[in-house]
Amino acid sequence: MSVEVEIRFSLNGDELRATVPAHRSLLAMLREDFALTSPRLGCGEGECGACTVMIGGQARAACLVLAVEVDGAEVETAECLRRSDGSLAAVPAALVRAGAVQCGFCMPGIAVTATALLRQKRGPLERREIERALEGNLCRCTGYTKAIDAIEAASREEERS
Amino acid sequence: MSRVRSSLIGSSVPKLDAAKRVIGDARYMDDLTLPRMLHGKILRADRPSARILGIDTSRAEVMEGVRAVITAADIPNHSFGHGRDNTPLKGEVVRCIRDEIAAVAADTPEQAEAACRRIEVKYGDLPPILTTDAARASGARAIHGDHPENVALTYHYDHGEVEQGRRASAHVVESTFHLRYVTHCCLGVSGVVASFDGEGKLTIWSQTQVPFLYRRDLAAIVGLDPRDIRVIQPFIGGAFGSKLDIYPFEPICVHLAQVTRRPVKILFSREEEFVASPTRQPAEIRCSMGCDADGNLTFREADLVLDNGGYTSWGATTPFVMMQTFSSLYRVPHVRFDAEVVYTNNPYAGSFRGYGNLQASFTVESLIDELADRVGMDPLELRLQNAQEQGEVTGQGMVISSCGFRECLEGSTTAARWKEKREEYRQQTGRVRRGIGMASMLHVGGGAKIYRSDGCGSILKLDDFGAVTLITGASEIGQGSETALAMITAEELGVKLEVVRVVNDDSEIRPWDVGVHASRTTFIAGNSARLAARAAREKLLKAAARLVERPEQELTIEDGEVLEQATGKHVMSVPKVIRSLHFQDKSELVVTNAYYEPPSVAQDEKFKGNVSATYAWATQVAEVEVDMDTGIIRVLKISAAHDVGRVINRLGCEGQVEGGIAMGMGYTLSEELLVQEGRVRNPCFRDYKIMTAPDMPEIELILVESLDEEGPFGAKGLGEAPAICTAPAIVNAVKSATGRRFTGLPITPERGAREFMKDAQ
Numbered sequence: 064m065s066v067e068v069e070i071r072f073s074l075n076g077d078e079l080r081a082t083v084p085a086h087r088s089l090l091a092m093l094r095e096d097f098a099l100t101s102p103r104l105g106c107g108e109g110e111c112g113a114c115t116v117m118i119g120g121q122a123r124a125a126c127l128v129l130a131v132e133v134d135g136a137e138v139e140t141a142e143c144l145r146r147s148d149g150s151l152a153a154v155p156a157a158l159v160r161a162g163a164v165q166c167g168f169c170m171p172g173i174a175v176t177a178t179a180l181l182r183q184k185r186g187p188l189e190r191r192e193i194e195r196a197l198e199g200n201l202c203r204c205t206g207y208t209k210a211i212d213a214i215e216a217a218s219r220e221e222e223r224s
Numbered sequence: 225m226s227r228v229r230s231s232l233i234g235s236s237v238p239k240l241d242a243a244k245r246v247i248g249d250a251r252y253m254d255d256l257t258l259p260r261m262l263h264g265k266i267l268r269a270d271r272p273s274a275r276i277l278g279i280d281t282s283r284a285e286v287m288e289g290v291r292a293v294i295t296a297a298d299i300p301n302h303s304f305g306h307g308r309d310n311t312p313l314k315g316e317v318v319r320c321i322r323d324e325i326a327a328v329a330a331d332t333p334e335q336a337e338a339a340c341r342r343i344e345v346k347y348g349d350l351p352p353i354l355t356t357d358a359a360r361a362s363g364a365r366a367i368h369g370d371h372p373e374n375v376a377l378t379y380h381y382d383h384g385e386v387e388q389g390r391r392a393s394a395h396v397v398e399s400t401f402h403l404r405y406v407t408h409c410c411l412g413v414s415g416v417v418a419s420f421d422g423e424g425k426l427t428i429w430s431q432t433q434v435p436f437l438y439r440r441d442l443a444a445i446v447g448l449d450p451r452d453i454r455v456i457q458p459f460i461g462g463a464f465g466s467k468l469d470i471y472p473f474e475p476i477c478v479h480l481a482q483v484t485r486r487p488v489k490i491l492f493s494r495e496e497e498f499v500a501s502p503t504r505q506p507a508e509i510r511c512s513m514g515c516d517a518d519g520n521l522t523f524r525e526a527d528l529v530l531d532n533g534g535y536t537s538w539g540a541t542t543p544f545v546m547m548q549t550f551s552s553l554y555r556v557p558h559v560r561f562d563a564e565v566v567y568t569n570n571p572y573a574g575s576f577r578g579y580g581n582l583q584a585s586f587t588v589e590s591l592i593d594e595l596a597d598r599v600g601m602d603p604l605e606l607r608l609q610n611a612q613e614q615g616e617v618t619g620q621g622m623v624i625s626s627c628g629f630r631e632c633l634e635g636s637t638t639a640a641r642w643k644e645k646r647e648e649y650r651q652q653t654g655r656v657r658r659g660i661g662m663a664s665m666l667h668v669g670g671g672a673k674i675y676r677s678d679g680c681g682s683i684l685k686l687d688d689f690g691a692v693t694l695i696t697g698a699s700e701i702g703q704g705s706e707t708a709l710a711m712i713t714a715e716e717l718g719v720k721l722e723v724v725r726v727v728n729d730d731s732e733i734r735p736w737d738v739g740v741h742a743s744r745t746t747f748i749a750g751n752s753a754r755l756a757a758r759a760a761r762e763k764l765l766k767a768a769a770r771l772v773e774r775p776e777q778e779l780t781i782e783d784g785e786v787l788e789q790a791t792g793k794h795v796m797s798v799p800k801v802i803r804s805l806h807f808q809d810k811s812e813l814v815v816t817n818a819y820y821e822p823p824s825v826a827q828d829e830k831f832k833g834n835v836s837a838t839y840a841w842a843t844q845v846a847e848v849e850v851d852m853d854t855g856i857i858r859v860l861k862i863s864a865a866h867d868v869g870r871v872i873n874r875l876g877c878e879g880q881v882e883g884g885i886a887m888g889m890g891y892t893l894s895e896e897l898l899v900q901e902g903r904v905r906n907p908c909f910r911d912y913k914i915m916t917a918p919d920m921p922e923i924e925l926i927l928v929e930s931l932d933e934e935g936p937f938g939a940k941g942l943g944e945a946p947a948i949c950t951a952p953a954i955v956n957a958v959k960s961a962t963g964r965r966f967t968g969l970p971i972t973p974e975r976g977a978r979e980f981m982k983d984a985q
Contacts, residue, residue: 100255101248103461105411106494110909113411141248151243159242162875165883166702167245168411168461174246197917201909203409203462204702206882207917209875 070134075143083130090114090125093140101141101171105201112200115172116140122179124199141171144178153217154178161213165204173200177214188218232715233937236875240707240726250459253415254491256429261417262291262329264480264490265336266473267343268500269314269323272534272569272902273352276316276345279326284342289335292483293343295326299479304445304470307376307536309368312445312475318347319367319534320571321903322500324472329480329488352569352902356508356529359566367534367567376532377565379543381551381831383619389523389558393514395598397591400510402968403583405503405897406890408576409914412461413497414471418478419487425452426478431460433467433701434739435731437675445475446482455731463701464887465575466502468741469537473500498907502574503897505542506531507583511550513591519599519606523558526550526587532565533572540565540573542580545668547831549584552618553666554592554610559619569902575741577884578948581667582891589663589952590967593959602646603662603956604637614930621832622839626940628867628930629664632843635926636865637662640845652961655852658860659961662845663952669869669940670837670932671744671822679821680749681735684713684756686764686814688806690784690799692719694756695727697737698749703943704876705745709753711872712936716757718781719798735817743840743941746872748820750936755818763814768801823934838932838940841867844885846953850961852984855977857893857958859919865926866945870938874927877942881925884946886915892951896970
């Protein structure tokens with residue numbers, strides 16, 4: 064028997080309501096109930112960072128958050144990292160330009176982590192800061208170097224998202 | 225008068241589908257769902273060695289949502305794998321912890337998993353055989369009845385007379401190296417979706433790297449006509465060789481779909497991925513090597529014992545690649561190589577980026593440094609003295625048609641300031657010490673003729689808007705092949721990159737290709753695409769010449785425009801030429817095709833012959849800092865020089881090298897799949913450590929362009945190379961910093977500290 068809970072939250076700018084089992088993870092709700100594909104299930108244990116989303120602007124592993132915990136909160140996923148004309152926002156655009164993407168499975172998580180970091184810290188970032196922020200995002204293809212380059216470049220740009 | 229036109233080749237092009245991947249629009253296996261789709265789960269053995277006395281599925285069958293439960297008795301269960309010693313489900317004997325005992329299809333993954341837990345299996349324990357020594361001991365139980373000695377495969381190679389080489393040696397070094405289990409850790413876990421249509425035809429969404437061989441193998445396992453199998457590859461979240469084999473979960477999924485008459489999906493959990501996906505082959509390698517008083521290599525002898533685990537996958541054939549390094553990395557007149565691949569009750573290995581070459585290069589490059597020490601030569605000088613040149617043929621018959629080996633040795637060491645740093649780091653004392661070390665590698669760079677053909681087909685279609693579609697046999701597993709192939713096509717055809725699309729995901733329409741292995745895609749599929757583009761270009765030029773009534777030789781095509789060759793003056797657009805062909809009386813399409821077969825040969829029974837159309841070289845120099853008390857080794861810088869023949873996509877090359885170095889660093893310093901008593905003890909990222917962003921050193925990359933005559937625009941393969949020689953470079957650097965030679969990996973802080981402590985006492 065599972066207890067169902069009604070929650071209200073904002074998802075990528077849309078105000079939504081949902082009725083979810085109390086034990087359902089935010090990741091399961093986003094992927095299965097709202098058909099989002101950017102938060103990816105890499106481990107389900109908060110170790111790989113592929114499911115990173117922003118809750119109230121903070122990067123969090125959606126697999127470790129219960130859906131009911133986002134009641135009243137603002138949730139953002141990589142799907143919203145676009146400008147109004149549909150083009151990519153500064154961080155994902157920089158990741159693409161720098162060649163940071165190979166298989167890309169980890170990339171939405173990295174884009175979200177970096178976006179949260181850039182919103183919190185104004186001005187150009189140090190590489191060490193970026194590396195530390197990305198510590199929880201595993202990537203097996205790229206060696207991280209180009210992602211760090213990209214985020215550093217994005218932090219120098221005027222318009223950030 | 226000649227006009228200079230800019231070339232796409234060598235420029236930096238972001239991966240064509242990168243935007244889709246970064247924003248979450250790319251659809252991976254996890255994202256696939258079909259109407260009425262069920263979810264499959266597999267019950268695996270809970271012990272590494274046993275007889276199966278009985279399986280009772282009755283309690284599972286009646287559970288909510290359960291649509292089918294199958295065991296070996298319910299399916300044809302044909303044997304498969306490189307040694308034909310594996311079956312989809314196991315009915316009689318458990319040979320390793322991964323063994324698939326039963327499978328459930330249910331409405332939800334949770335229901336399927338719950339039902340698996342209700343299946344009761346009666347086992348009769350058999351004492352597990354957990355080491356290759358135990359497996360080869362006299363009187364040891366045969367893990368497979370048809371291999372009484374527990375030896376799955378043996379390899380023998382030699383050239384020259386090793387005894388003669390020994391007698392000519394002034395210095396001989398010998399050591400035994402132990403390499404353990406590591407695993408791919410693809411961020412996207414393994415999965416498959418199988419769906420039958422009303423006529424019994426199967427569509428399978430697979431992550432395979434080898435869709436055409438896969439179709440053939442799968443057909444044989446499940447008893448279908450290969451023509452009735454359509455293989456579609458969704459976006460693949462990393463492969464690195466792990467998807468070269470077919471695995472039991474795939475035919476199991478097909479059988480579940482057959483039984484339920486509904487689409488079925490199987491998706492691994494991360495824990496299952498660690499336990500039940502392949503590993504790199506653990507190896508014990510005894511090797512001796514000699515040189516004369518002047519540092520000329522005289523001989524090399526190697527005896528390898530590889531732990532095959534319970535079954536023989538393609539990974540068991542890695543000695544085939546290992547022997548190339550023992551025979552041909554540097555000029556060695558006398559070589560003997562023997563390898564035994566031994567069955568145990570451990571998890572079985574598969575193919576993994578580098579395919580045995582990490583283990584082989586670790587051995588050879590460690591001993592080269594030891595030899596340099598004995599002779600009293602700088603390790604760089606000893607390597608340069610023995611490095612091959614263009615035009616040489618190695619003892620194994622490998623023809624060095626282009627060779628940037630010397631440039632790799634010189635380029636990497638110049639970037640690393642080798643001489644200066646070696647001097648600076650001489651005789652380090654104290655708690656924190658620095659050192660510098662180097663290592664090289666040789667790998668196939670022009671495919672590898674393992675199958676009867678090493679070819680790839682391409683179809684090029686131009687439509688009346690001038691859109692160019694390359695339909696290639698080559699698969700994309702994240703390595704960026706579609707971008708390199710699009711660049712080659714655009715360059716050869718004379719169109720803008722933006723108009724080229726690549727179709728590479730559906731066996732129904734793609735021409736044949738061996739698959740993604742042996743770093744072959746840029747070389748083989750690149751040549752194939754180039755041939756198809758050349759044919760299309762010729763057709764367009766001929767048609768344009770006819771239209772404007774001028775000789776073809778006076779025309780050229782650039783950026784989608786037919787131009788006057790001499791002046792660059794606009795003649796007409798390519799779409800206009802195409803339309804003129806489509807809409808004339810005798811209408812014609814601009815669709816061309818090509819099949820490229822490299823000029824390599826299959827090796828003979830003595831493993832001799834020019835197996836690849838060209839070979840890739842690399843040298844990496846590592847600079848490290850070692851904390852003698854904590855054992856923590858920090859890599860400060862890797863200077864990597866890679867002979868890529870010719871750069872096609874600079875960004876792609878850089879990405880491959882950086883990623884390969886990260887993988888090589890993990891192999892050296894942190895990664896080990898702990899297999900104890902036949903069980904995987906650390907099936908999660910918390911306990912199995914891959915490199916993270918803060919671990920990455922400065923990387924200086926030198927791309928050496930040796931311009932291979934056969935390669936597309938001169939290019940050769942790069943994919944595997946970057947991971948291959950990172951480990952020996954780091955280990956040689958640690959030796960130079962601390963005086964301690966590590967012959968086993970990984971050097972975790974615990975292992976490092978323990979050894980350094982011994983030295984201090």
